[in-house]
Amino acid sequence: MDKYDMIVIGAGLTGCALAVELAKQNVEVLLLEKTDNPVNATVLSYGGIAYWCGLDELTIKLCEEAIEIYRHLHNQLDEDVEFREITLLFTIDKNQDVYKTFEEYKRFHIQPELLDVAETISLEPLINPEAIAGSLKFPQGHINPVKLLQAYRTKLEKLGGKIITDEVISLRENKGRIEGVNGKDNSYLAEKVVVTAGAFSRQILREAGINLPLYFSQAQVIKTPPSEIKLSTLVMPATTNRLETEKKVAQEDIWESQSDTIYGDVLEAGAIQFKDGSYCLGQISQIIPNLNPKIDAKTGERRLREAIGRILPALAQLPGRWYNCQVAFAGGAPFLVREIPEKEGLSVFSGFTSPFVFVPPLAYHFARHLVTGFDEIIGLLA
Ligand SMILES: Cc1cc2nc3c(=O)[nH]c(=O)nc-3n(C[C@H](O)[C@H](O)[C@H](O)COP(=O)(O)OP(=O)(O)OC[C@H]3O[C@@H](n4cnc5c(N)ncnc54)[C@H](O)[C@@H]3O)c2cc1C
Known part of the structure; x- marks a missing residue:
């Protein structure tokens, strides 16, 4: 041996x-x-x-x-490895409290810049101005x-x-x-x-x-082939729902059951474009104690495309393939x-x-x- x-x-x-x-x-x-x-x-x-x-x-x-x-x-x-420094835009939904959201994200050691709708669109013209009340801008690194x-x-x-x-x-x-x-x-x-x-x-x-x-979620994303449509920032919603869900379920007595029951479901409409023009469109995160549950790809893809369609309409119907993977997280x-x-x-x-x-x-x-x-x-x- x-x-x-x-x-x-x-x-x-x-x-x-x-x-x-x-x-x-x-x-x-x-x-x-x-x-x-x-x-x-x-x-x-x-x-x-x-x-x-x-x-x-x-x-x-x-x-x-x-x-x-x-x-x-x-x-x-x-x-x-295609490292670059880019802008991360956390989009603030039109029904979200802009100043409360801004305050929540000020806890990090690098604080975001609050952008109004016009400033957001000038940085990222693909974002639908009707869907947002503004955005938070962070400096971000990115690799492939x-x-x-x-x-x-x-x-x-x-x-x-x-x-x-x-x-x-x-x-x-x-x-x-x-x-x-x-x-x-x-x-x-x-x-x-x-x-x-x-x-x-x-x-x-x-x-x-x-x-x-040590726990895990089931993630769903769409990966696309290279596209001519250009996205210059990393776009994600300004929400802490996924982290809050993870914190909550880490304390629950569900993990030994191996069941397909969904104990948490968070959809964060986001997108990144890689150097070759391809996209990763995300993401649904579900809490399911079974490591290999049956996940309905058609429903997942439809939900992802609908959510992307609201925030980045030009990307919603790009040809692409749905994927599922498991993501680890630690409790607390x-x-x-x-x-x-x-x-x-x-x-x-x-x-x-x-x-x-x-x-x-x-x-x-x-x-x-x-x-x-x-x-x-x-x-x-x-
Ligand atoms: C849509 C999406 C977007 C994300 N974006 C970001 C982001 O922008 N920034 C960020 O920081 N994080 C992001 N994440 C999270 C991040 O991608 C993952 O948390 C991280 O890559 C996990 O790395 P890992 O090595 O823990 O797990 P994995 O990448 O899953 O690797 C684990 C490996 O272990 C192997 N393995 C499992 N069991 C065995 C076994 N018994 N024997 C041998 N091999 C085994 C698996 O095959 C797998 O290859 C994102 C996640 C998703 C789903």
């Missing part, structure tokens, strides 16, 4: 970023991913880097580190998530890391210590195992008897990054809110912590 220093489970944003940082510390890393071409939450995301969203000393520091990392990422990864994952994978292999397609079925335990994982095809040994399987992290940990405040925290004391050798790096901003800096700090036993930032999380 092959033995590694560390195994990282899941090759989404969290797993790829962490595996690269571990390999940079001269660790022999194995990144295990269950599918050859995963269509995971990272691949289906907008790729927005919300470096304005710090709320305390720690998250402000991480935001500042993150944007610096992205500004130099092409040098580090030797590949173009598919290119970012590919660049991380290439870098990992250049650094000597290994990537194997195999689905982790269980963790291997010996005298209370995690000593590796059992995959569908093979078993693998390691000094340390890190669970970075996004929404599936909960299931992997539960099967090992570990109950952490912006992320879950820690070693698990009751299972020596096991850690979790998952549950991120705004992962594109927090994952790269925390991957660097957590890798240092795992390898050297000390990192001042990870020390603050304990």
Whole structure:
């Protein structure tokens, strides 16, 4: 059986970023991913880097580190991940209280600029002026998530890391210590195992008897082929409904049921255009305890197109394909990054809110912590 220093489970944003940082510390890393071409939450995301969203000393520091990392990422990864600095427009619905919304978003360390309808339309002519009362303007970073994952994978292999397609079925335990994982095809040994399987992290940990405040939602989006219609900003609604729903359901006793019941449903009409002209149109987020529920694609696509049609009418009927994916979130925290004391050798790096901003800096700090036993930032999380 092959033995590694560390195994990282899941090759989404969290797993790829962490595996690269571990390999940079001269660790022999194995990144295990269950599918050859995963269509995971990272691949289906907008790729927005919300470096304005710090709320305390720690998250402000991480935001500042993150944007610096992205500004130099092409040098580090030797590949173009289409990083750019763009404008994020949070649209304020015409029935929403403009000043109350503005006040709510002033809590972040970088405060938004309040734009009236005319100012919003001059920045983003595709927005329907009849649908909004104004917008909040934030500076935002942006990358192409598919290119970012590919660049991380290439870098990992250049650094000597290994990537194997195999689905982790269980963790291997010996005298209370995690000593590796059992995959569908093979078993693998390691000094340390890190669970970075996004929404599936909960299931992997539960099967090992570990109950952490780690949950997931079911997201629905439409991806389009390249279009001539130009959108220059990232457009999202100014609402905290999704975060409030996640906070509420994290406290509810629904997660063991594996049922298809929908406990929360939030539709945030948003859009981003990538460099090749293609769009990601989002997003519906539903709270369903079953990891693989039956979701009606036709209804989802219709709802998404109707909502996009109200705010960005020119994009509503673009040809495109509906997708569903699972997105992890942590109860009562912006992320879950820690070693698990009751299972020596096991850690979790998952549950991120705004992962594109927090994952790269925390991957660097957590890798240092795992390898050297000390990192001042990870020390603050304990
Ligand atoms: C429409 C939409 C827009 C978004 N926009 C943004 C945004 O602008 N900014 C932002 O910060 N966030 C955004 N997000 C959230 C963000 O995309 C995700 O939270 C993040 O990418 C999740 O990364 P992950 O590594 O945790 O999970 P994933 O990307 O889902 O990766 C987990 C991987 O683990 C693999 N895996 C699972 N189980 C196993 C197993 N047993 N064995 C081996 N492999 C396994 C899966 O196949 C998958 O590839 C958005 C999400 C959506 C849906």
